[in-house]
Amino acid sequence: MEAFFANLLEFFYILIGLQFAFTGYKVLRSDQDKRIGTALFWFDLAILFALGKWLPAIISGALVLLLAVITLVKHFVTGNFEQDEERAEAGADRFGNLVFVPVIVMAVTALALAQFVPASGAGAIGIGAIVALVLAMAIFRAPFQQVLHESNRNVQQVGSTAILPQLLAALGVIFVNAGVGEIVTSIFGNLVPEGNQFLGATMYVIAMVVFTMIMGNAFAAFTVITAGIGIPFVIMQGANPAIAGALAMTAGYCGTLLTPMAGNFNALPVALLEMKSEYGVIKRQAPIAIALIVVHIVLMYTWAF
Numbered sequence: 001m002e003a004f005f006a007n008l009l010e011f012f013y014i015l016i017g018l019q020f021a022f023t024g025y026k027v028l029r030s031d032q033d034k035r036i037g038t039a040l041f042w043f044d045l046a047i048l049f050a051l052g053k054w055l056p057a058i059i060s061g062a063l064v065l066l067l068a069v070i071t072l073v074k075h076f077v078t079g080n081f082e083q084d085e086e087r088a089e090a091g092a093d094r095f096g097n098l099v100f101v102p103v104i105v106m107a108v109t110a111l112a113l114a115q116f117v118p119a120s121g122a123g124a125i126g127i128g129a130i131v132a133l134v135l136a137m138a139i140f141r142a143p144f145q146q147v148l149h150e151s152n153r154n155v156q157q158v159g160s161t162a163i164l165p166q167l168l169a170a171l172g173v174i175f176v177n178a179g180v181g182e183i184v185t186s187i188f189g190n191l192v193p194e195g196n197q198f199l200g201a202t203m204y205v206i207a208m209v210v211f212t213m214i215m216g217n218a219f220a221a222f223t224v225i226t227a228g229i230g231i232p233f234v235i236m237q238g239a240n241p242a243i244a245g246a247l248a249m250t251a252g253y254c255g256t257l258l259t260p261m262a263g264n265f266n267a268l269p270v271a272l273l274e275m276k277s278e279y280g281v282i283k284r285q286a287p288i289a290i291a292l293i294v295v296h297i298v299l300m301y302t303w304a305f
Contacts, residue, residue, distance in 0.1 A: 204230050205296045206293070
């Protein structure tokens with residue numbers, strides 16, 4: 001069963017690679033500015049996703065560097081698509097809240113698989129996405145050609161931000177292997193008096209928030225901060241590991257709400273909704289995030305100990 005889902009996950013990566021390749025093809029055939037560099041970027045990413053498992057590490061590394069070079073020399077541009085406002089409004093009036101059904105079905109499908117088929121692992125979200133796509137095509141009577149067009153539009157409008165989660169996950173691995181946790185321990189060891197549970201809880205929460213803001217990913221921050229602060233200054237002082245760990249993770253999500261590094265939360269909506277302010281989403285979320293940070297400190301101190 002595990003082997004099946006592992007192969008299925010690779011299949012989903014190949015599908016993503018094919019989508020990027022299709023976007024590269026459409027860009028190459030367009031008349032947009034810097035289409036050569038932009039198309040090369042998408043073709044490069046397509047190879048990494050579709051064939052990454054079988055490529056030698058040095059080739060994969062070279063392809064990643066090429067992505068960086070293309071963006072560094074500014075030969076990559078996001079797509080610009082005109083929106084048919086009348087058609088969009090007509091569709092919204094016709095379907096109403098039905099537009100949310102595929103998204104809900106995707107989440108429910110993924111959660112059900114993860115709950116009842118533990119071996120499904122990361123492939124669960126891919127299965128949920130396929131089920132949601134088929135359902136959406138049935139509800140909206142959309143031909144496959146429209147699916148390709150909308151997927152291409154979405155990919156081009158999001159642009160290079162699409163790969164930010166992968167880059168941040170890789171950064172987290174690098175930080176852990178580089179011994180950043182030990183450095184964090186040595187720094188905070190001079191700031192937190194031994195045995196002070198409140199300061200330990202406060203530092204754990206704030207460090208999770210700040211490190212998540214830097215890395216853009218609470219999962220990547222959790223390993224480093226828990227090793228450097230959570231274990232020596234909270235758990236070893238008598239805190240319940242399950243409660244402290246759970247609160248530390250959700251505290252990290254407060255940092256996610258406050259940083260442009262969390263591309264899938266704060267940069268993607270700006271690109272998709274074509275917002276005027278690139279920090280508009282963060283500004284709206286900031287008051288709630290700050291209030292939740294205080295709540296997390298209180299809960300960490302009162303619940304974990």
